[in-house]
Amino acid sequence: MPYHEFKCSTCIPERKNHAVIKGPGEDLTMALPAGYLSTIPGTISERGCAYCGAKHVIGSPMKDVIHLSHGPVGCTYDTWQTKRYISDNDNFQLKYTFASDMKEKHVVFGAEKLLKSNIIEAFKAFPNIKRMTIYQTCASALIGDDLNAIAQEVMDEMPEVDIFVCNSPGFAGPSQSGGHHKINIAWINQKVGTIEPKITGDYVINYVGEYNIQGDQEVMCDFFKRMGIQVLSTFTGNGSYDDLRAMHKAQLNVLECARSAEYICNELRVRYGIPRLDIDGFGFEPLANSLRKVGLFFGIEDRAEAIIAEETARWKPELDWYKERLKGKKVCLWPGGSKLWHWAHVIHDEMGLDVVSVYTKFGHQGDMEKGISRCEEGALAIDDPNELEGLEAMEMLKPDIILTGKRPGEVAKKIRVPYLNAHAYHNGPWKGWEGWVRFARDIYNAIYSPIHKLTLLDIAADEIATDTTFETQVMLSDAALSEETRNAADLRQFTGQFDGLKSLRGKTYPEFEAKTAGAA
């Protein structure tokens, strides 16, 4: 077994099962790290909790909802304004967060009354918002408050409001992943099927496991709408509460992040017979194939092909400009969960980067299977990495760039490895054809940053060049390129806008002739 033992972790032998190096000719059965096990205390793991998995990752991107956490104030504060799940309703869910403010007396005597006052006050403060999600926390779970009963009581008294209860305290599982599962199941149990939607077209999907980071959802929905597909709901980025209550009426669940949202797709299949189709919104080819699959399902492949042709023609020259300059650069692909397999192969195929390592904080073995099978030989795969292992890996692999979270990015900065924010993106959205070029541009800018180059100079020991008064990224990236590539007329740098979403919001779409009589 090609397990990799970190020097810093020899003293905790169980860690050995959590890292592998994919050797030549090895298949997955020989190279699969353990995953989703209890965290070893004191390792300085990067994992979060099940509350944040439920509330922060999946719950809060719902846009027209009061997100109320029942507990002390910290859980709410800490998961507020630390992600970029935007929405087209002026970002209500980013701007407002609610905490029941549980204090010691409530811990002793119960906090159900407090919760009820909170709910009523919150609706009063925002009279236009009629939907709410209440999140349990460690404290409210342990004192045994009955959130469901209080929610029902308020709904009985205020028939115009609807409340969803998510019981996923921080301790409920080894990582945030436990919370993903809990909120998926809670939503389908409590809310799906409680509203009948208006079906406006022949082809109706739920877009699932998509959180609208910097606008990803809006970019993807643009493609679906251009295909004449009705997106009944998005689970959950930029998603509307009532739309999501009608998930049972879709013909197909199009699933993006299987790690966080396959549970609800599987339940929708079992309970309502809706098939699940896994797609990739990242990368030209995976995205093209994804739209093709959706087109194939509905028998509208031609509509998919038209979009693919148009977008590819528009953006391929720009992607290839970057590919020429990123070839062979080494990347540590260290996101939270699903992006390790969303990106592993395609940043190699389409940007020329070599993935030298993948890791996952909260992924399961299934995510590693997909990730490892898609990355290059020799890549180091790490489950539930910790601070010292991350450093050791970077020292061993000497990556040209690392794609990870904000705080680990600060660690990378100090050892002079450029970093991009894999969770929130630098200059996203990164989905869609344009998004993928944005991603390539961000990677390029990070690797060829003149300031980054200056960090590699030791002015006390090295020769200081006094004849170079500045450098540009192109001066750095193109020095080693052939004349032909450098001047290739059919390649160009990114030409999109800073905020590409402006042109999407309020856009009108062509009407397709209805397939069946009666459909609008």
Added chain:
Amino acid sequence: MLCELKERERAGIINPIFTCQPCGAQFASIGIKDCIGIVHGGQGCVMFVRLLISQHLKESFEIASSSVHESGAVFGACGRVEEAVDVLLMRYPDVKVVPIISTCLTEVIGDDIEGVARKLNEGLLAEKYPGREVHLIPIHTPSFVGSMISGYDIAVRDFVKYFAKKTEPNGKLNLITGWVNPGDVTALKHLLREMDIDATVLFEIESFDSPVMPDGNHVSHGSTTIEDLTGTANAQATLALNRYEGGKAAEYLATEFDIPTLVGPTPIGIRNTDAFLKNLKTLTGKPIPQSLVRERGQALDALTDLTHMFFADKRVAIYGAPDLAISLAEFCLDLEMKPKLLLLGDDNSGYQHDPRIKALQQNVGHEMEIVTNADFWELEDRIKNKGLELDLILGHSKGRFISIDYNIPMVRVGFPTYDRAGLHRHPVVGYAGATWLAEQMANTLFADMEHKHNKEWILNVW
């Protein structure tokens, strides 16, 4: 009285101003050298706090979790602390100080962290790590009591209480800074140097303005040592700048070791810095040197250019850490501004007895409200629904959308300030801090005048 002190009347919080106690204890812990704290609770209590502090400082640093999962919550999780301590000590050979920071989870289930520390001291540490200096320090910071502010206060006290040991007088001053920025520590040390005072600074976090170095110095640490903490008992005096962040430690040292002690004022603004120097002089007998007279003069010179021309009657809302918010209000009054609303984000019962708040109540000549246990809705609701008009907001980044959505210019100050670059490097304390703050306020107002075409032509001839 025109200035009213009131408490939030609503039961709940809409957009919190503070997070909970464990965050404060964690922030204190990173100021100590060779220290990695273990937060005993769910993993989010560490992961998000590290993210928060790292967003503010643009640095990384180490704090561990005992990673309590279901079984621990049900059956007790002391074993997780034992394992965490062992794992941490095995892998971080330099670590000597390990605070065990409790959370709501482990306080509710009643884990005995003192008992764990005792057990580890007698068992694991004696047997597996004989001869290694390790200090396990239980710190109780249940999230349902107080706020990040009291969590910081408790942690500083507990660190001092654990280490302080009376031996020989060391002639030093204990300077307990409270929750400040690296830039503030630099500024305070500058003032001490000018006064020729040898001080133990709790905590030395200047090093969090840390460099990218050719040898790849990778993790930032505070630099307050065990010796510094031990020596606090032997100081000639203690000066705590903040009543609510470090006041408890000062009180402990005063009671336990009979050390002459002064608490406050937070040296924000000219007047408070004057009082700070006076306090230094009182405690150490050292005179205020001409160099500081000159430095003060430079600040006054800068402020004189701004006060009646630009600041007079400007209506300000201020929120954040209590000592900071109160001193900012005092400074604004000296600058001829009108603090209209002061929001203190927790329910500390001491606020109503705070002489500074009493002084505001007695002497402020315009309508002003001080709201305790406040949230951001206390501010937004007044602007949106109750006709509060403001010219400026002073506070940390979590209130940014009020400034953005209601078009009110805002100067970021306090913790956290992640949506502006580099603020942790700049002091708000001392004369230099007064100048920096006033000029930030002025430039922010200027940009706003220009943006809104609001008498922007005034600046043509200034």
